[in-house]
Amino acid sequence: MTRRTPADPGSNTQTLERTQTTRPRLYRVLLLNDDYTPMDFVVMVLGQYFRKAEPEAQAIMLAVHRKGQGVAGVYTREVAETKVAQVTQHARAEGFPLRVVAEPEPDL
Numbered sequence: 001m002t003r004r005t006p007a008d009p010g011s012n013t014q015t016l017e018r019t020q021t022t023r024p025r026l027y028r029v030l031l032l033n034d035d036y037t038p039m040d041f042v043v044m045v046l047g048q049y050f051r052k053a054e055p056e057a058q059a060i061m062l063a064v065h066r067k068g069q070g071v072a073g074v075y076t077r078e079v080a081e082t083k084v085a086q087v088t089q090h091a092r093a094e095g096f097p098l099r100v101v102a103e104p105e106p107d108l
């Protein structure tokens with residue numbers, strides 16, 4: 001609902017008040033397969049950065065290994081971009097070419 005307030009006294013401005021909230025767009029953080037990043041490193045990433053328990057981390061890693069890519073998690077934009085930056089930096093520091101990207105979820 002949008003309501004136009006009376007003009008503020010002593011000014012020429014009005015305020016649009018909205019009681020309806022809008023949910024932020026969500027972003028998928030995708031892991032992409034490559035031939036060099038060790039499986040154990042990917043499982044560690046899924047545990048440390050995406051809070052996956054070991055069995056789920058193993059399953060996601062293997063799905064990425066077999067299918068080429070997979071979803072590590074779904075977040076608001078800034079959280080997703082931060083995870084992409086942190087994981088990429090960690091992988092490069094270890095000398096691994098792991099690629100991590102964020103993409104918007106389709107509109108509901």
Ligand code: TYC
Nearest residue numbers: 031032033034037038039064
């Ligand atoms: N394909 C890699 C290997 O065989 C493992 C791997 C899995 C790499 C997932 C990246 O996102 C990835 N060592």
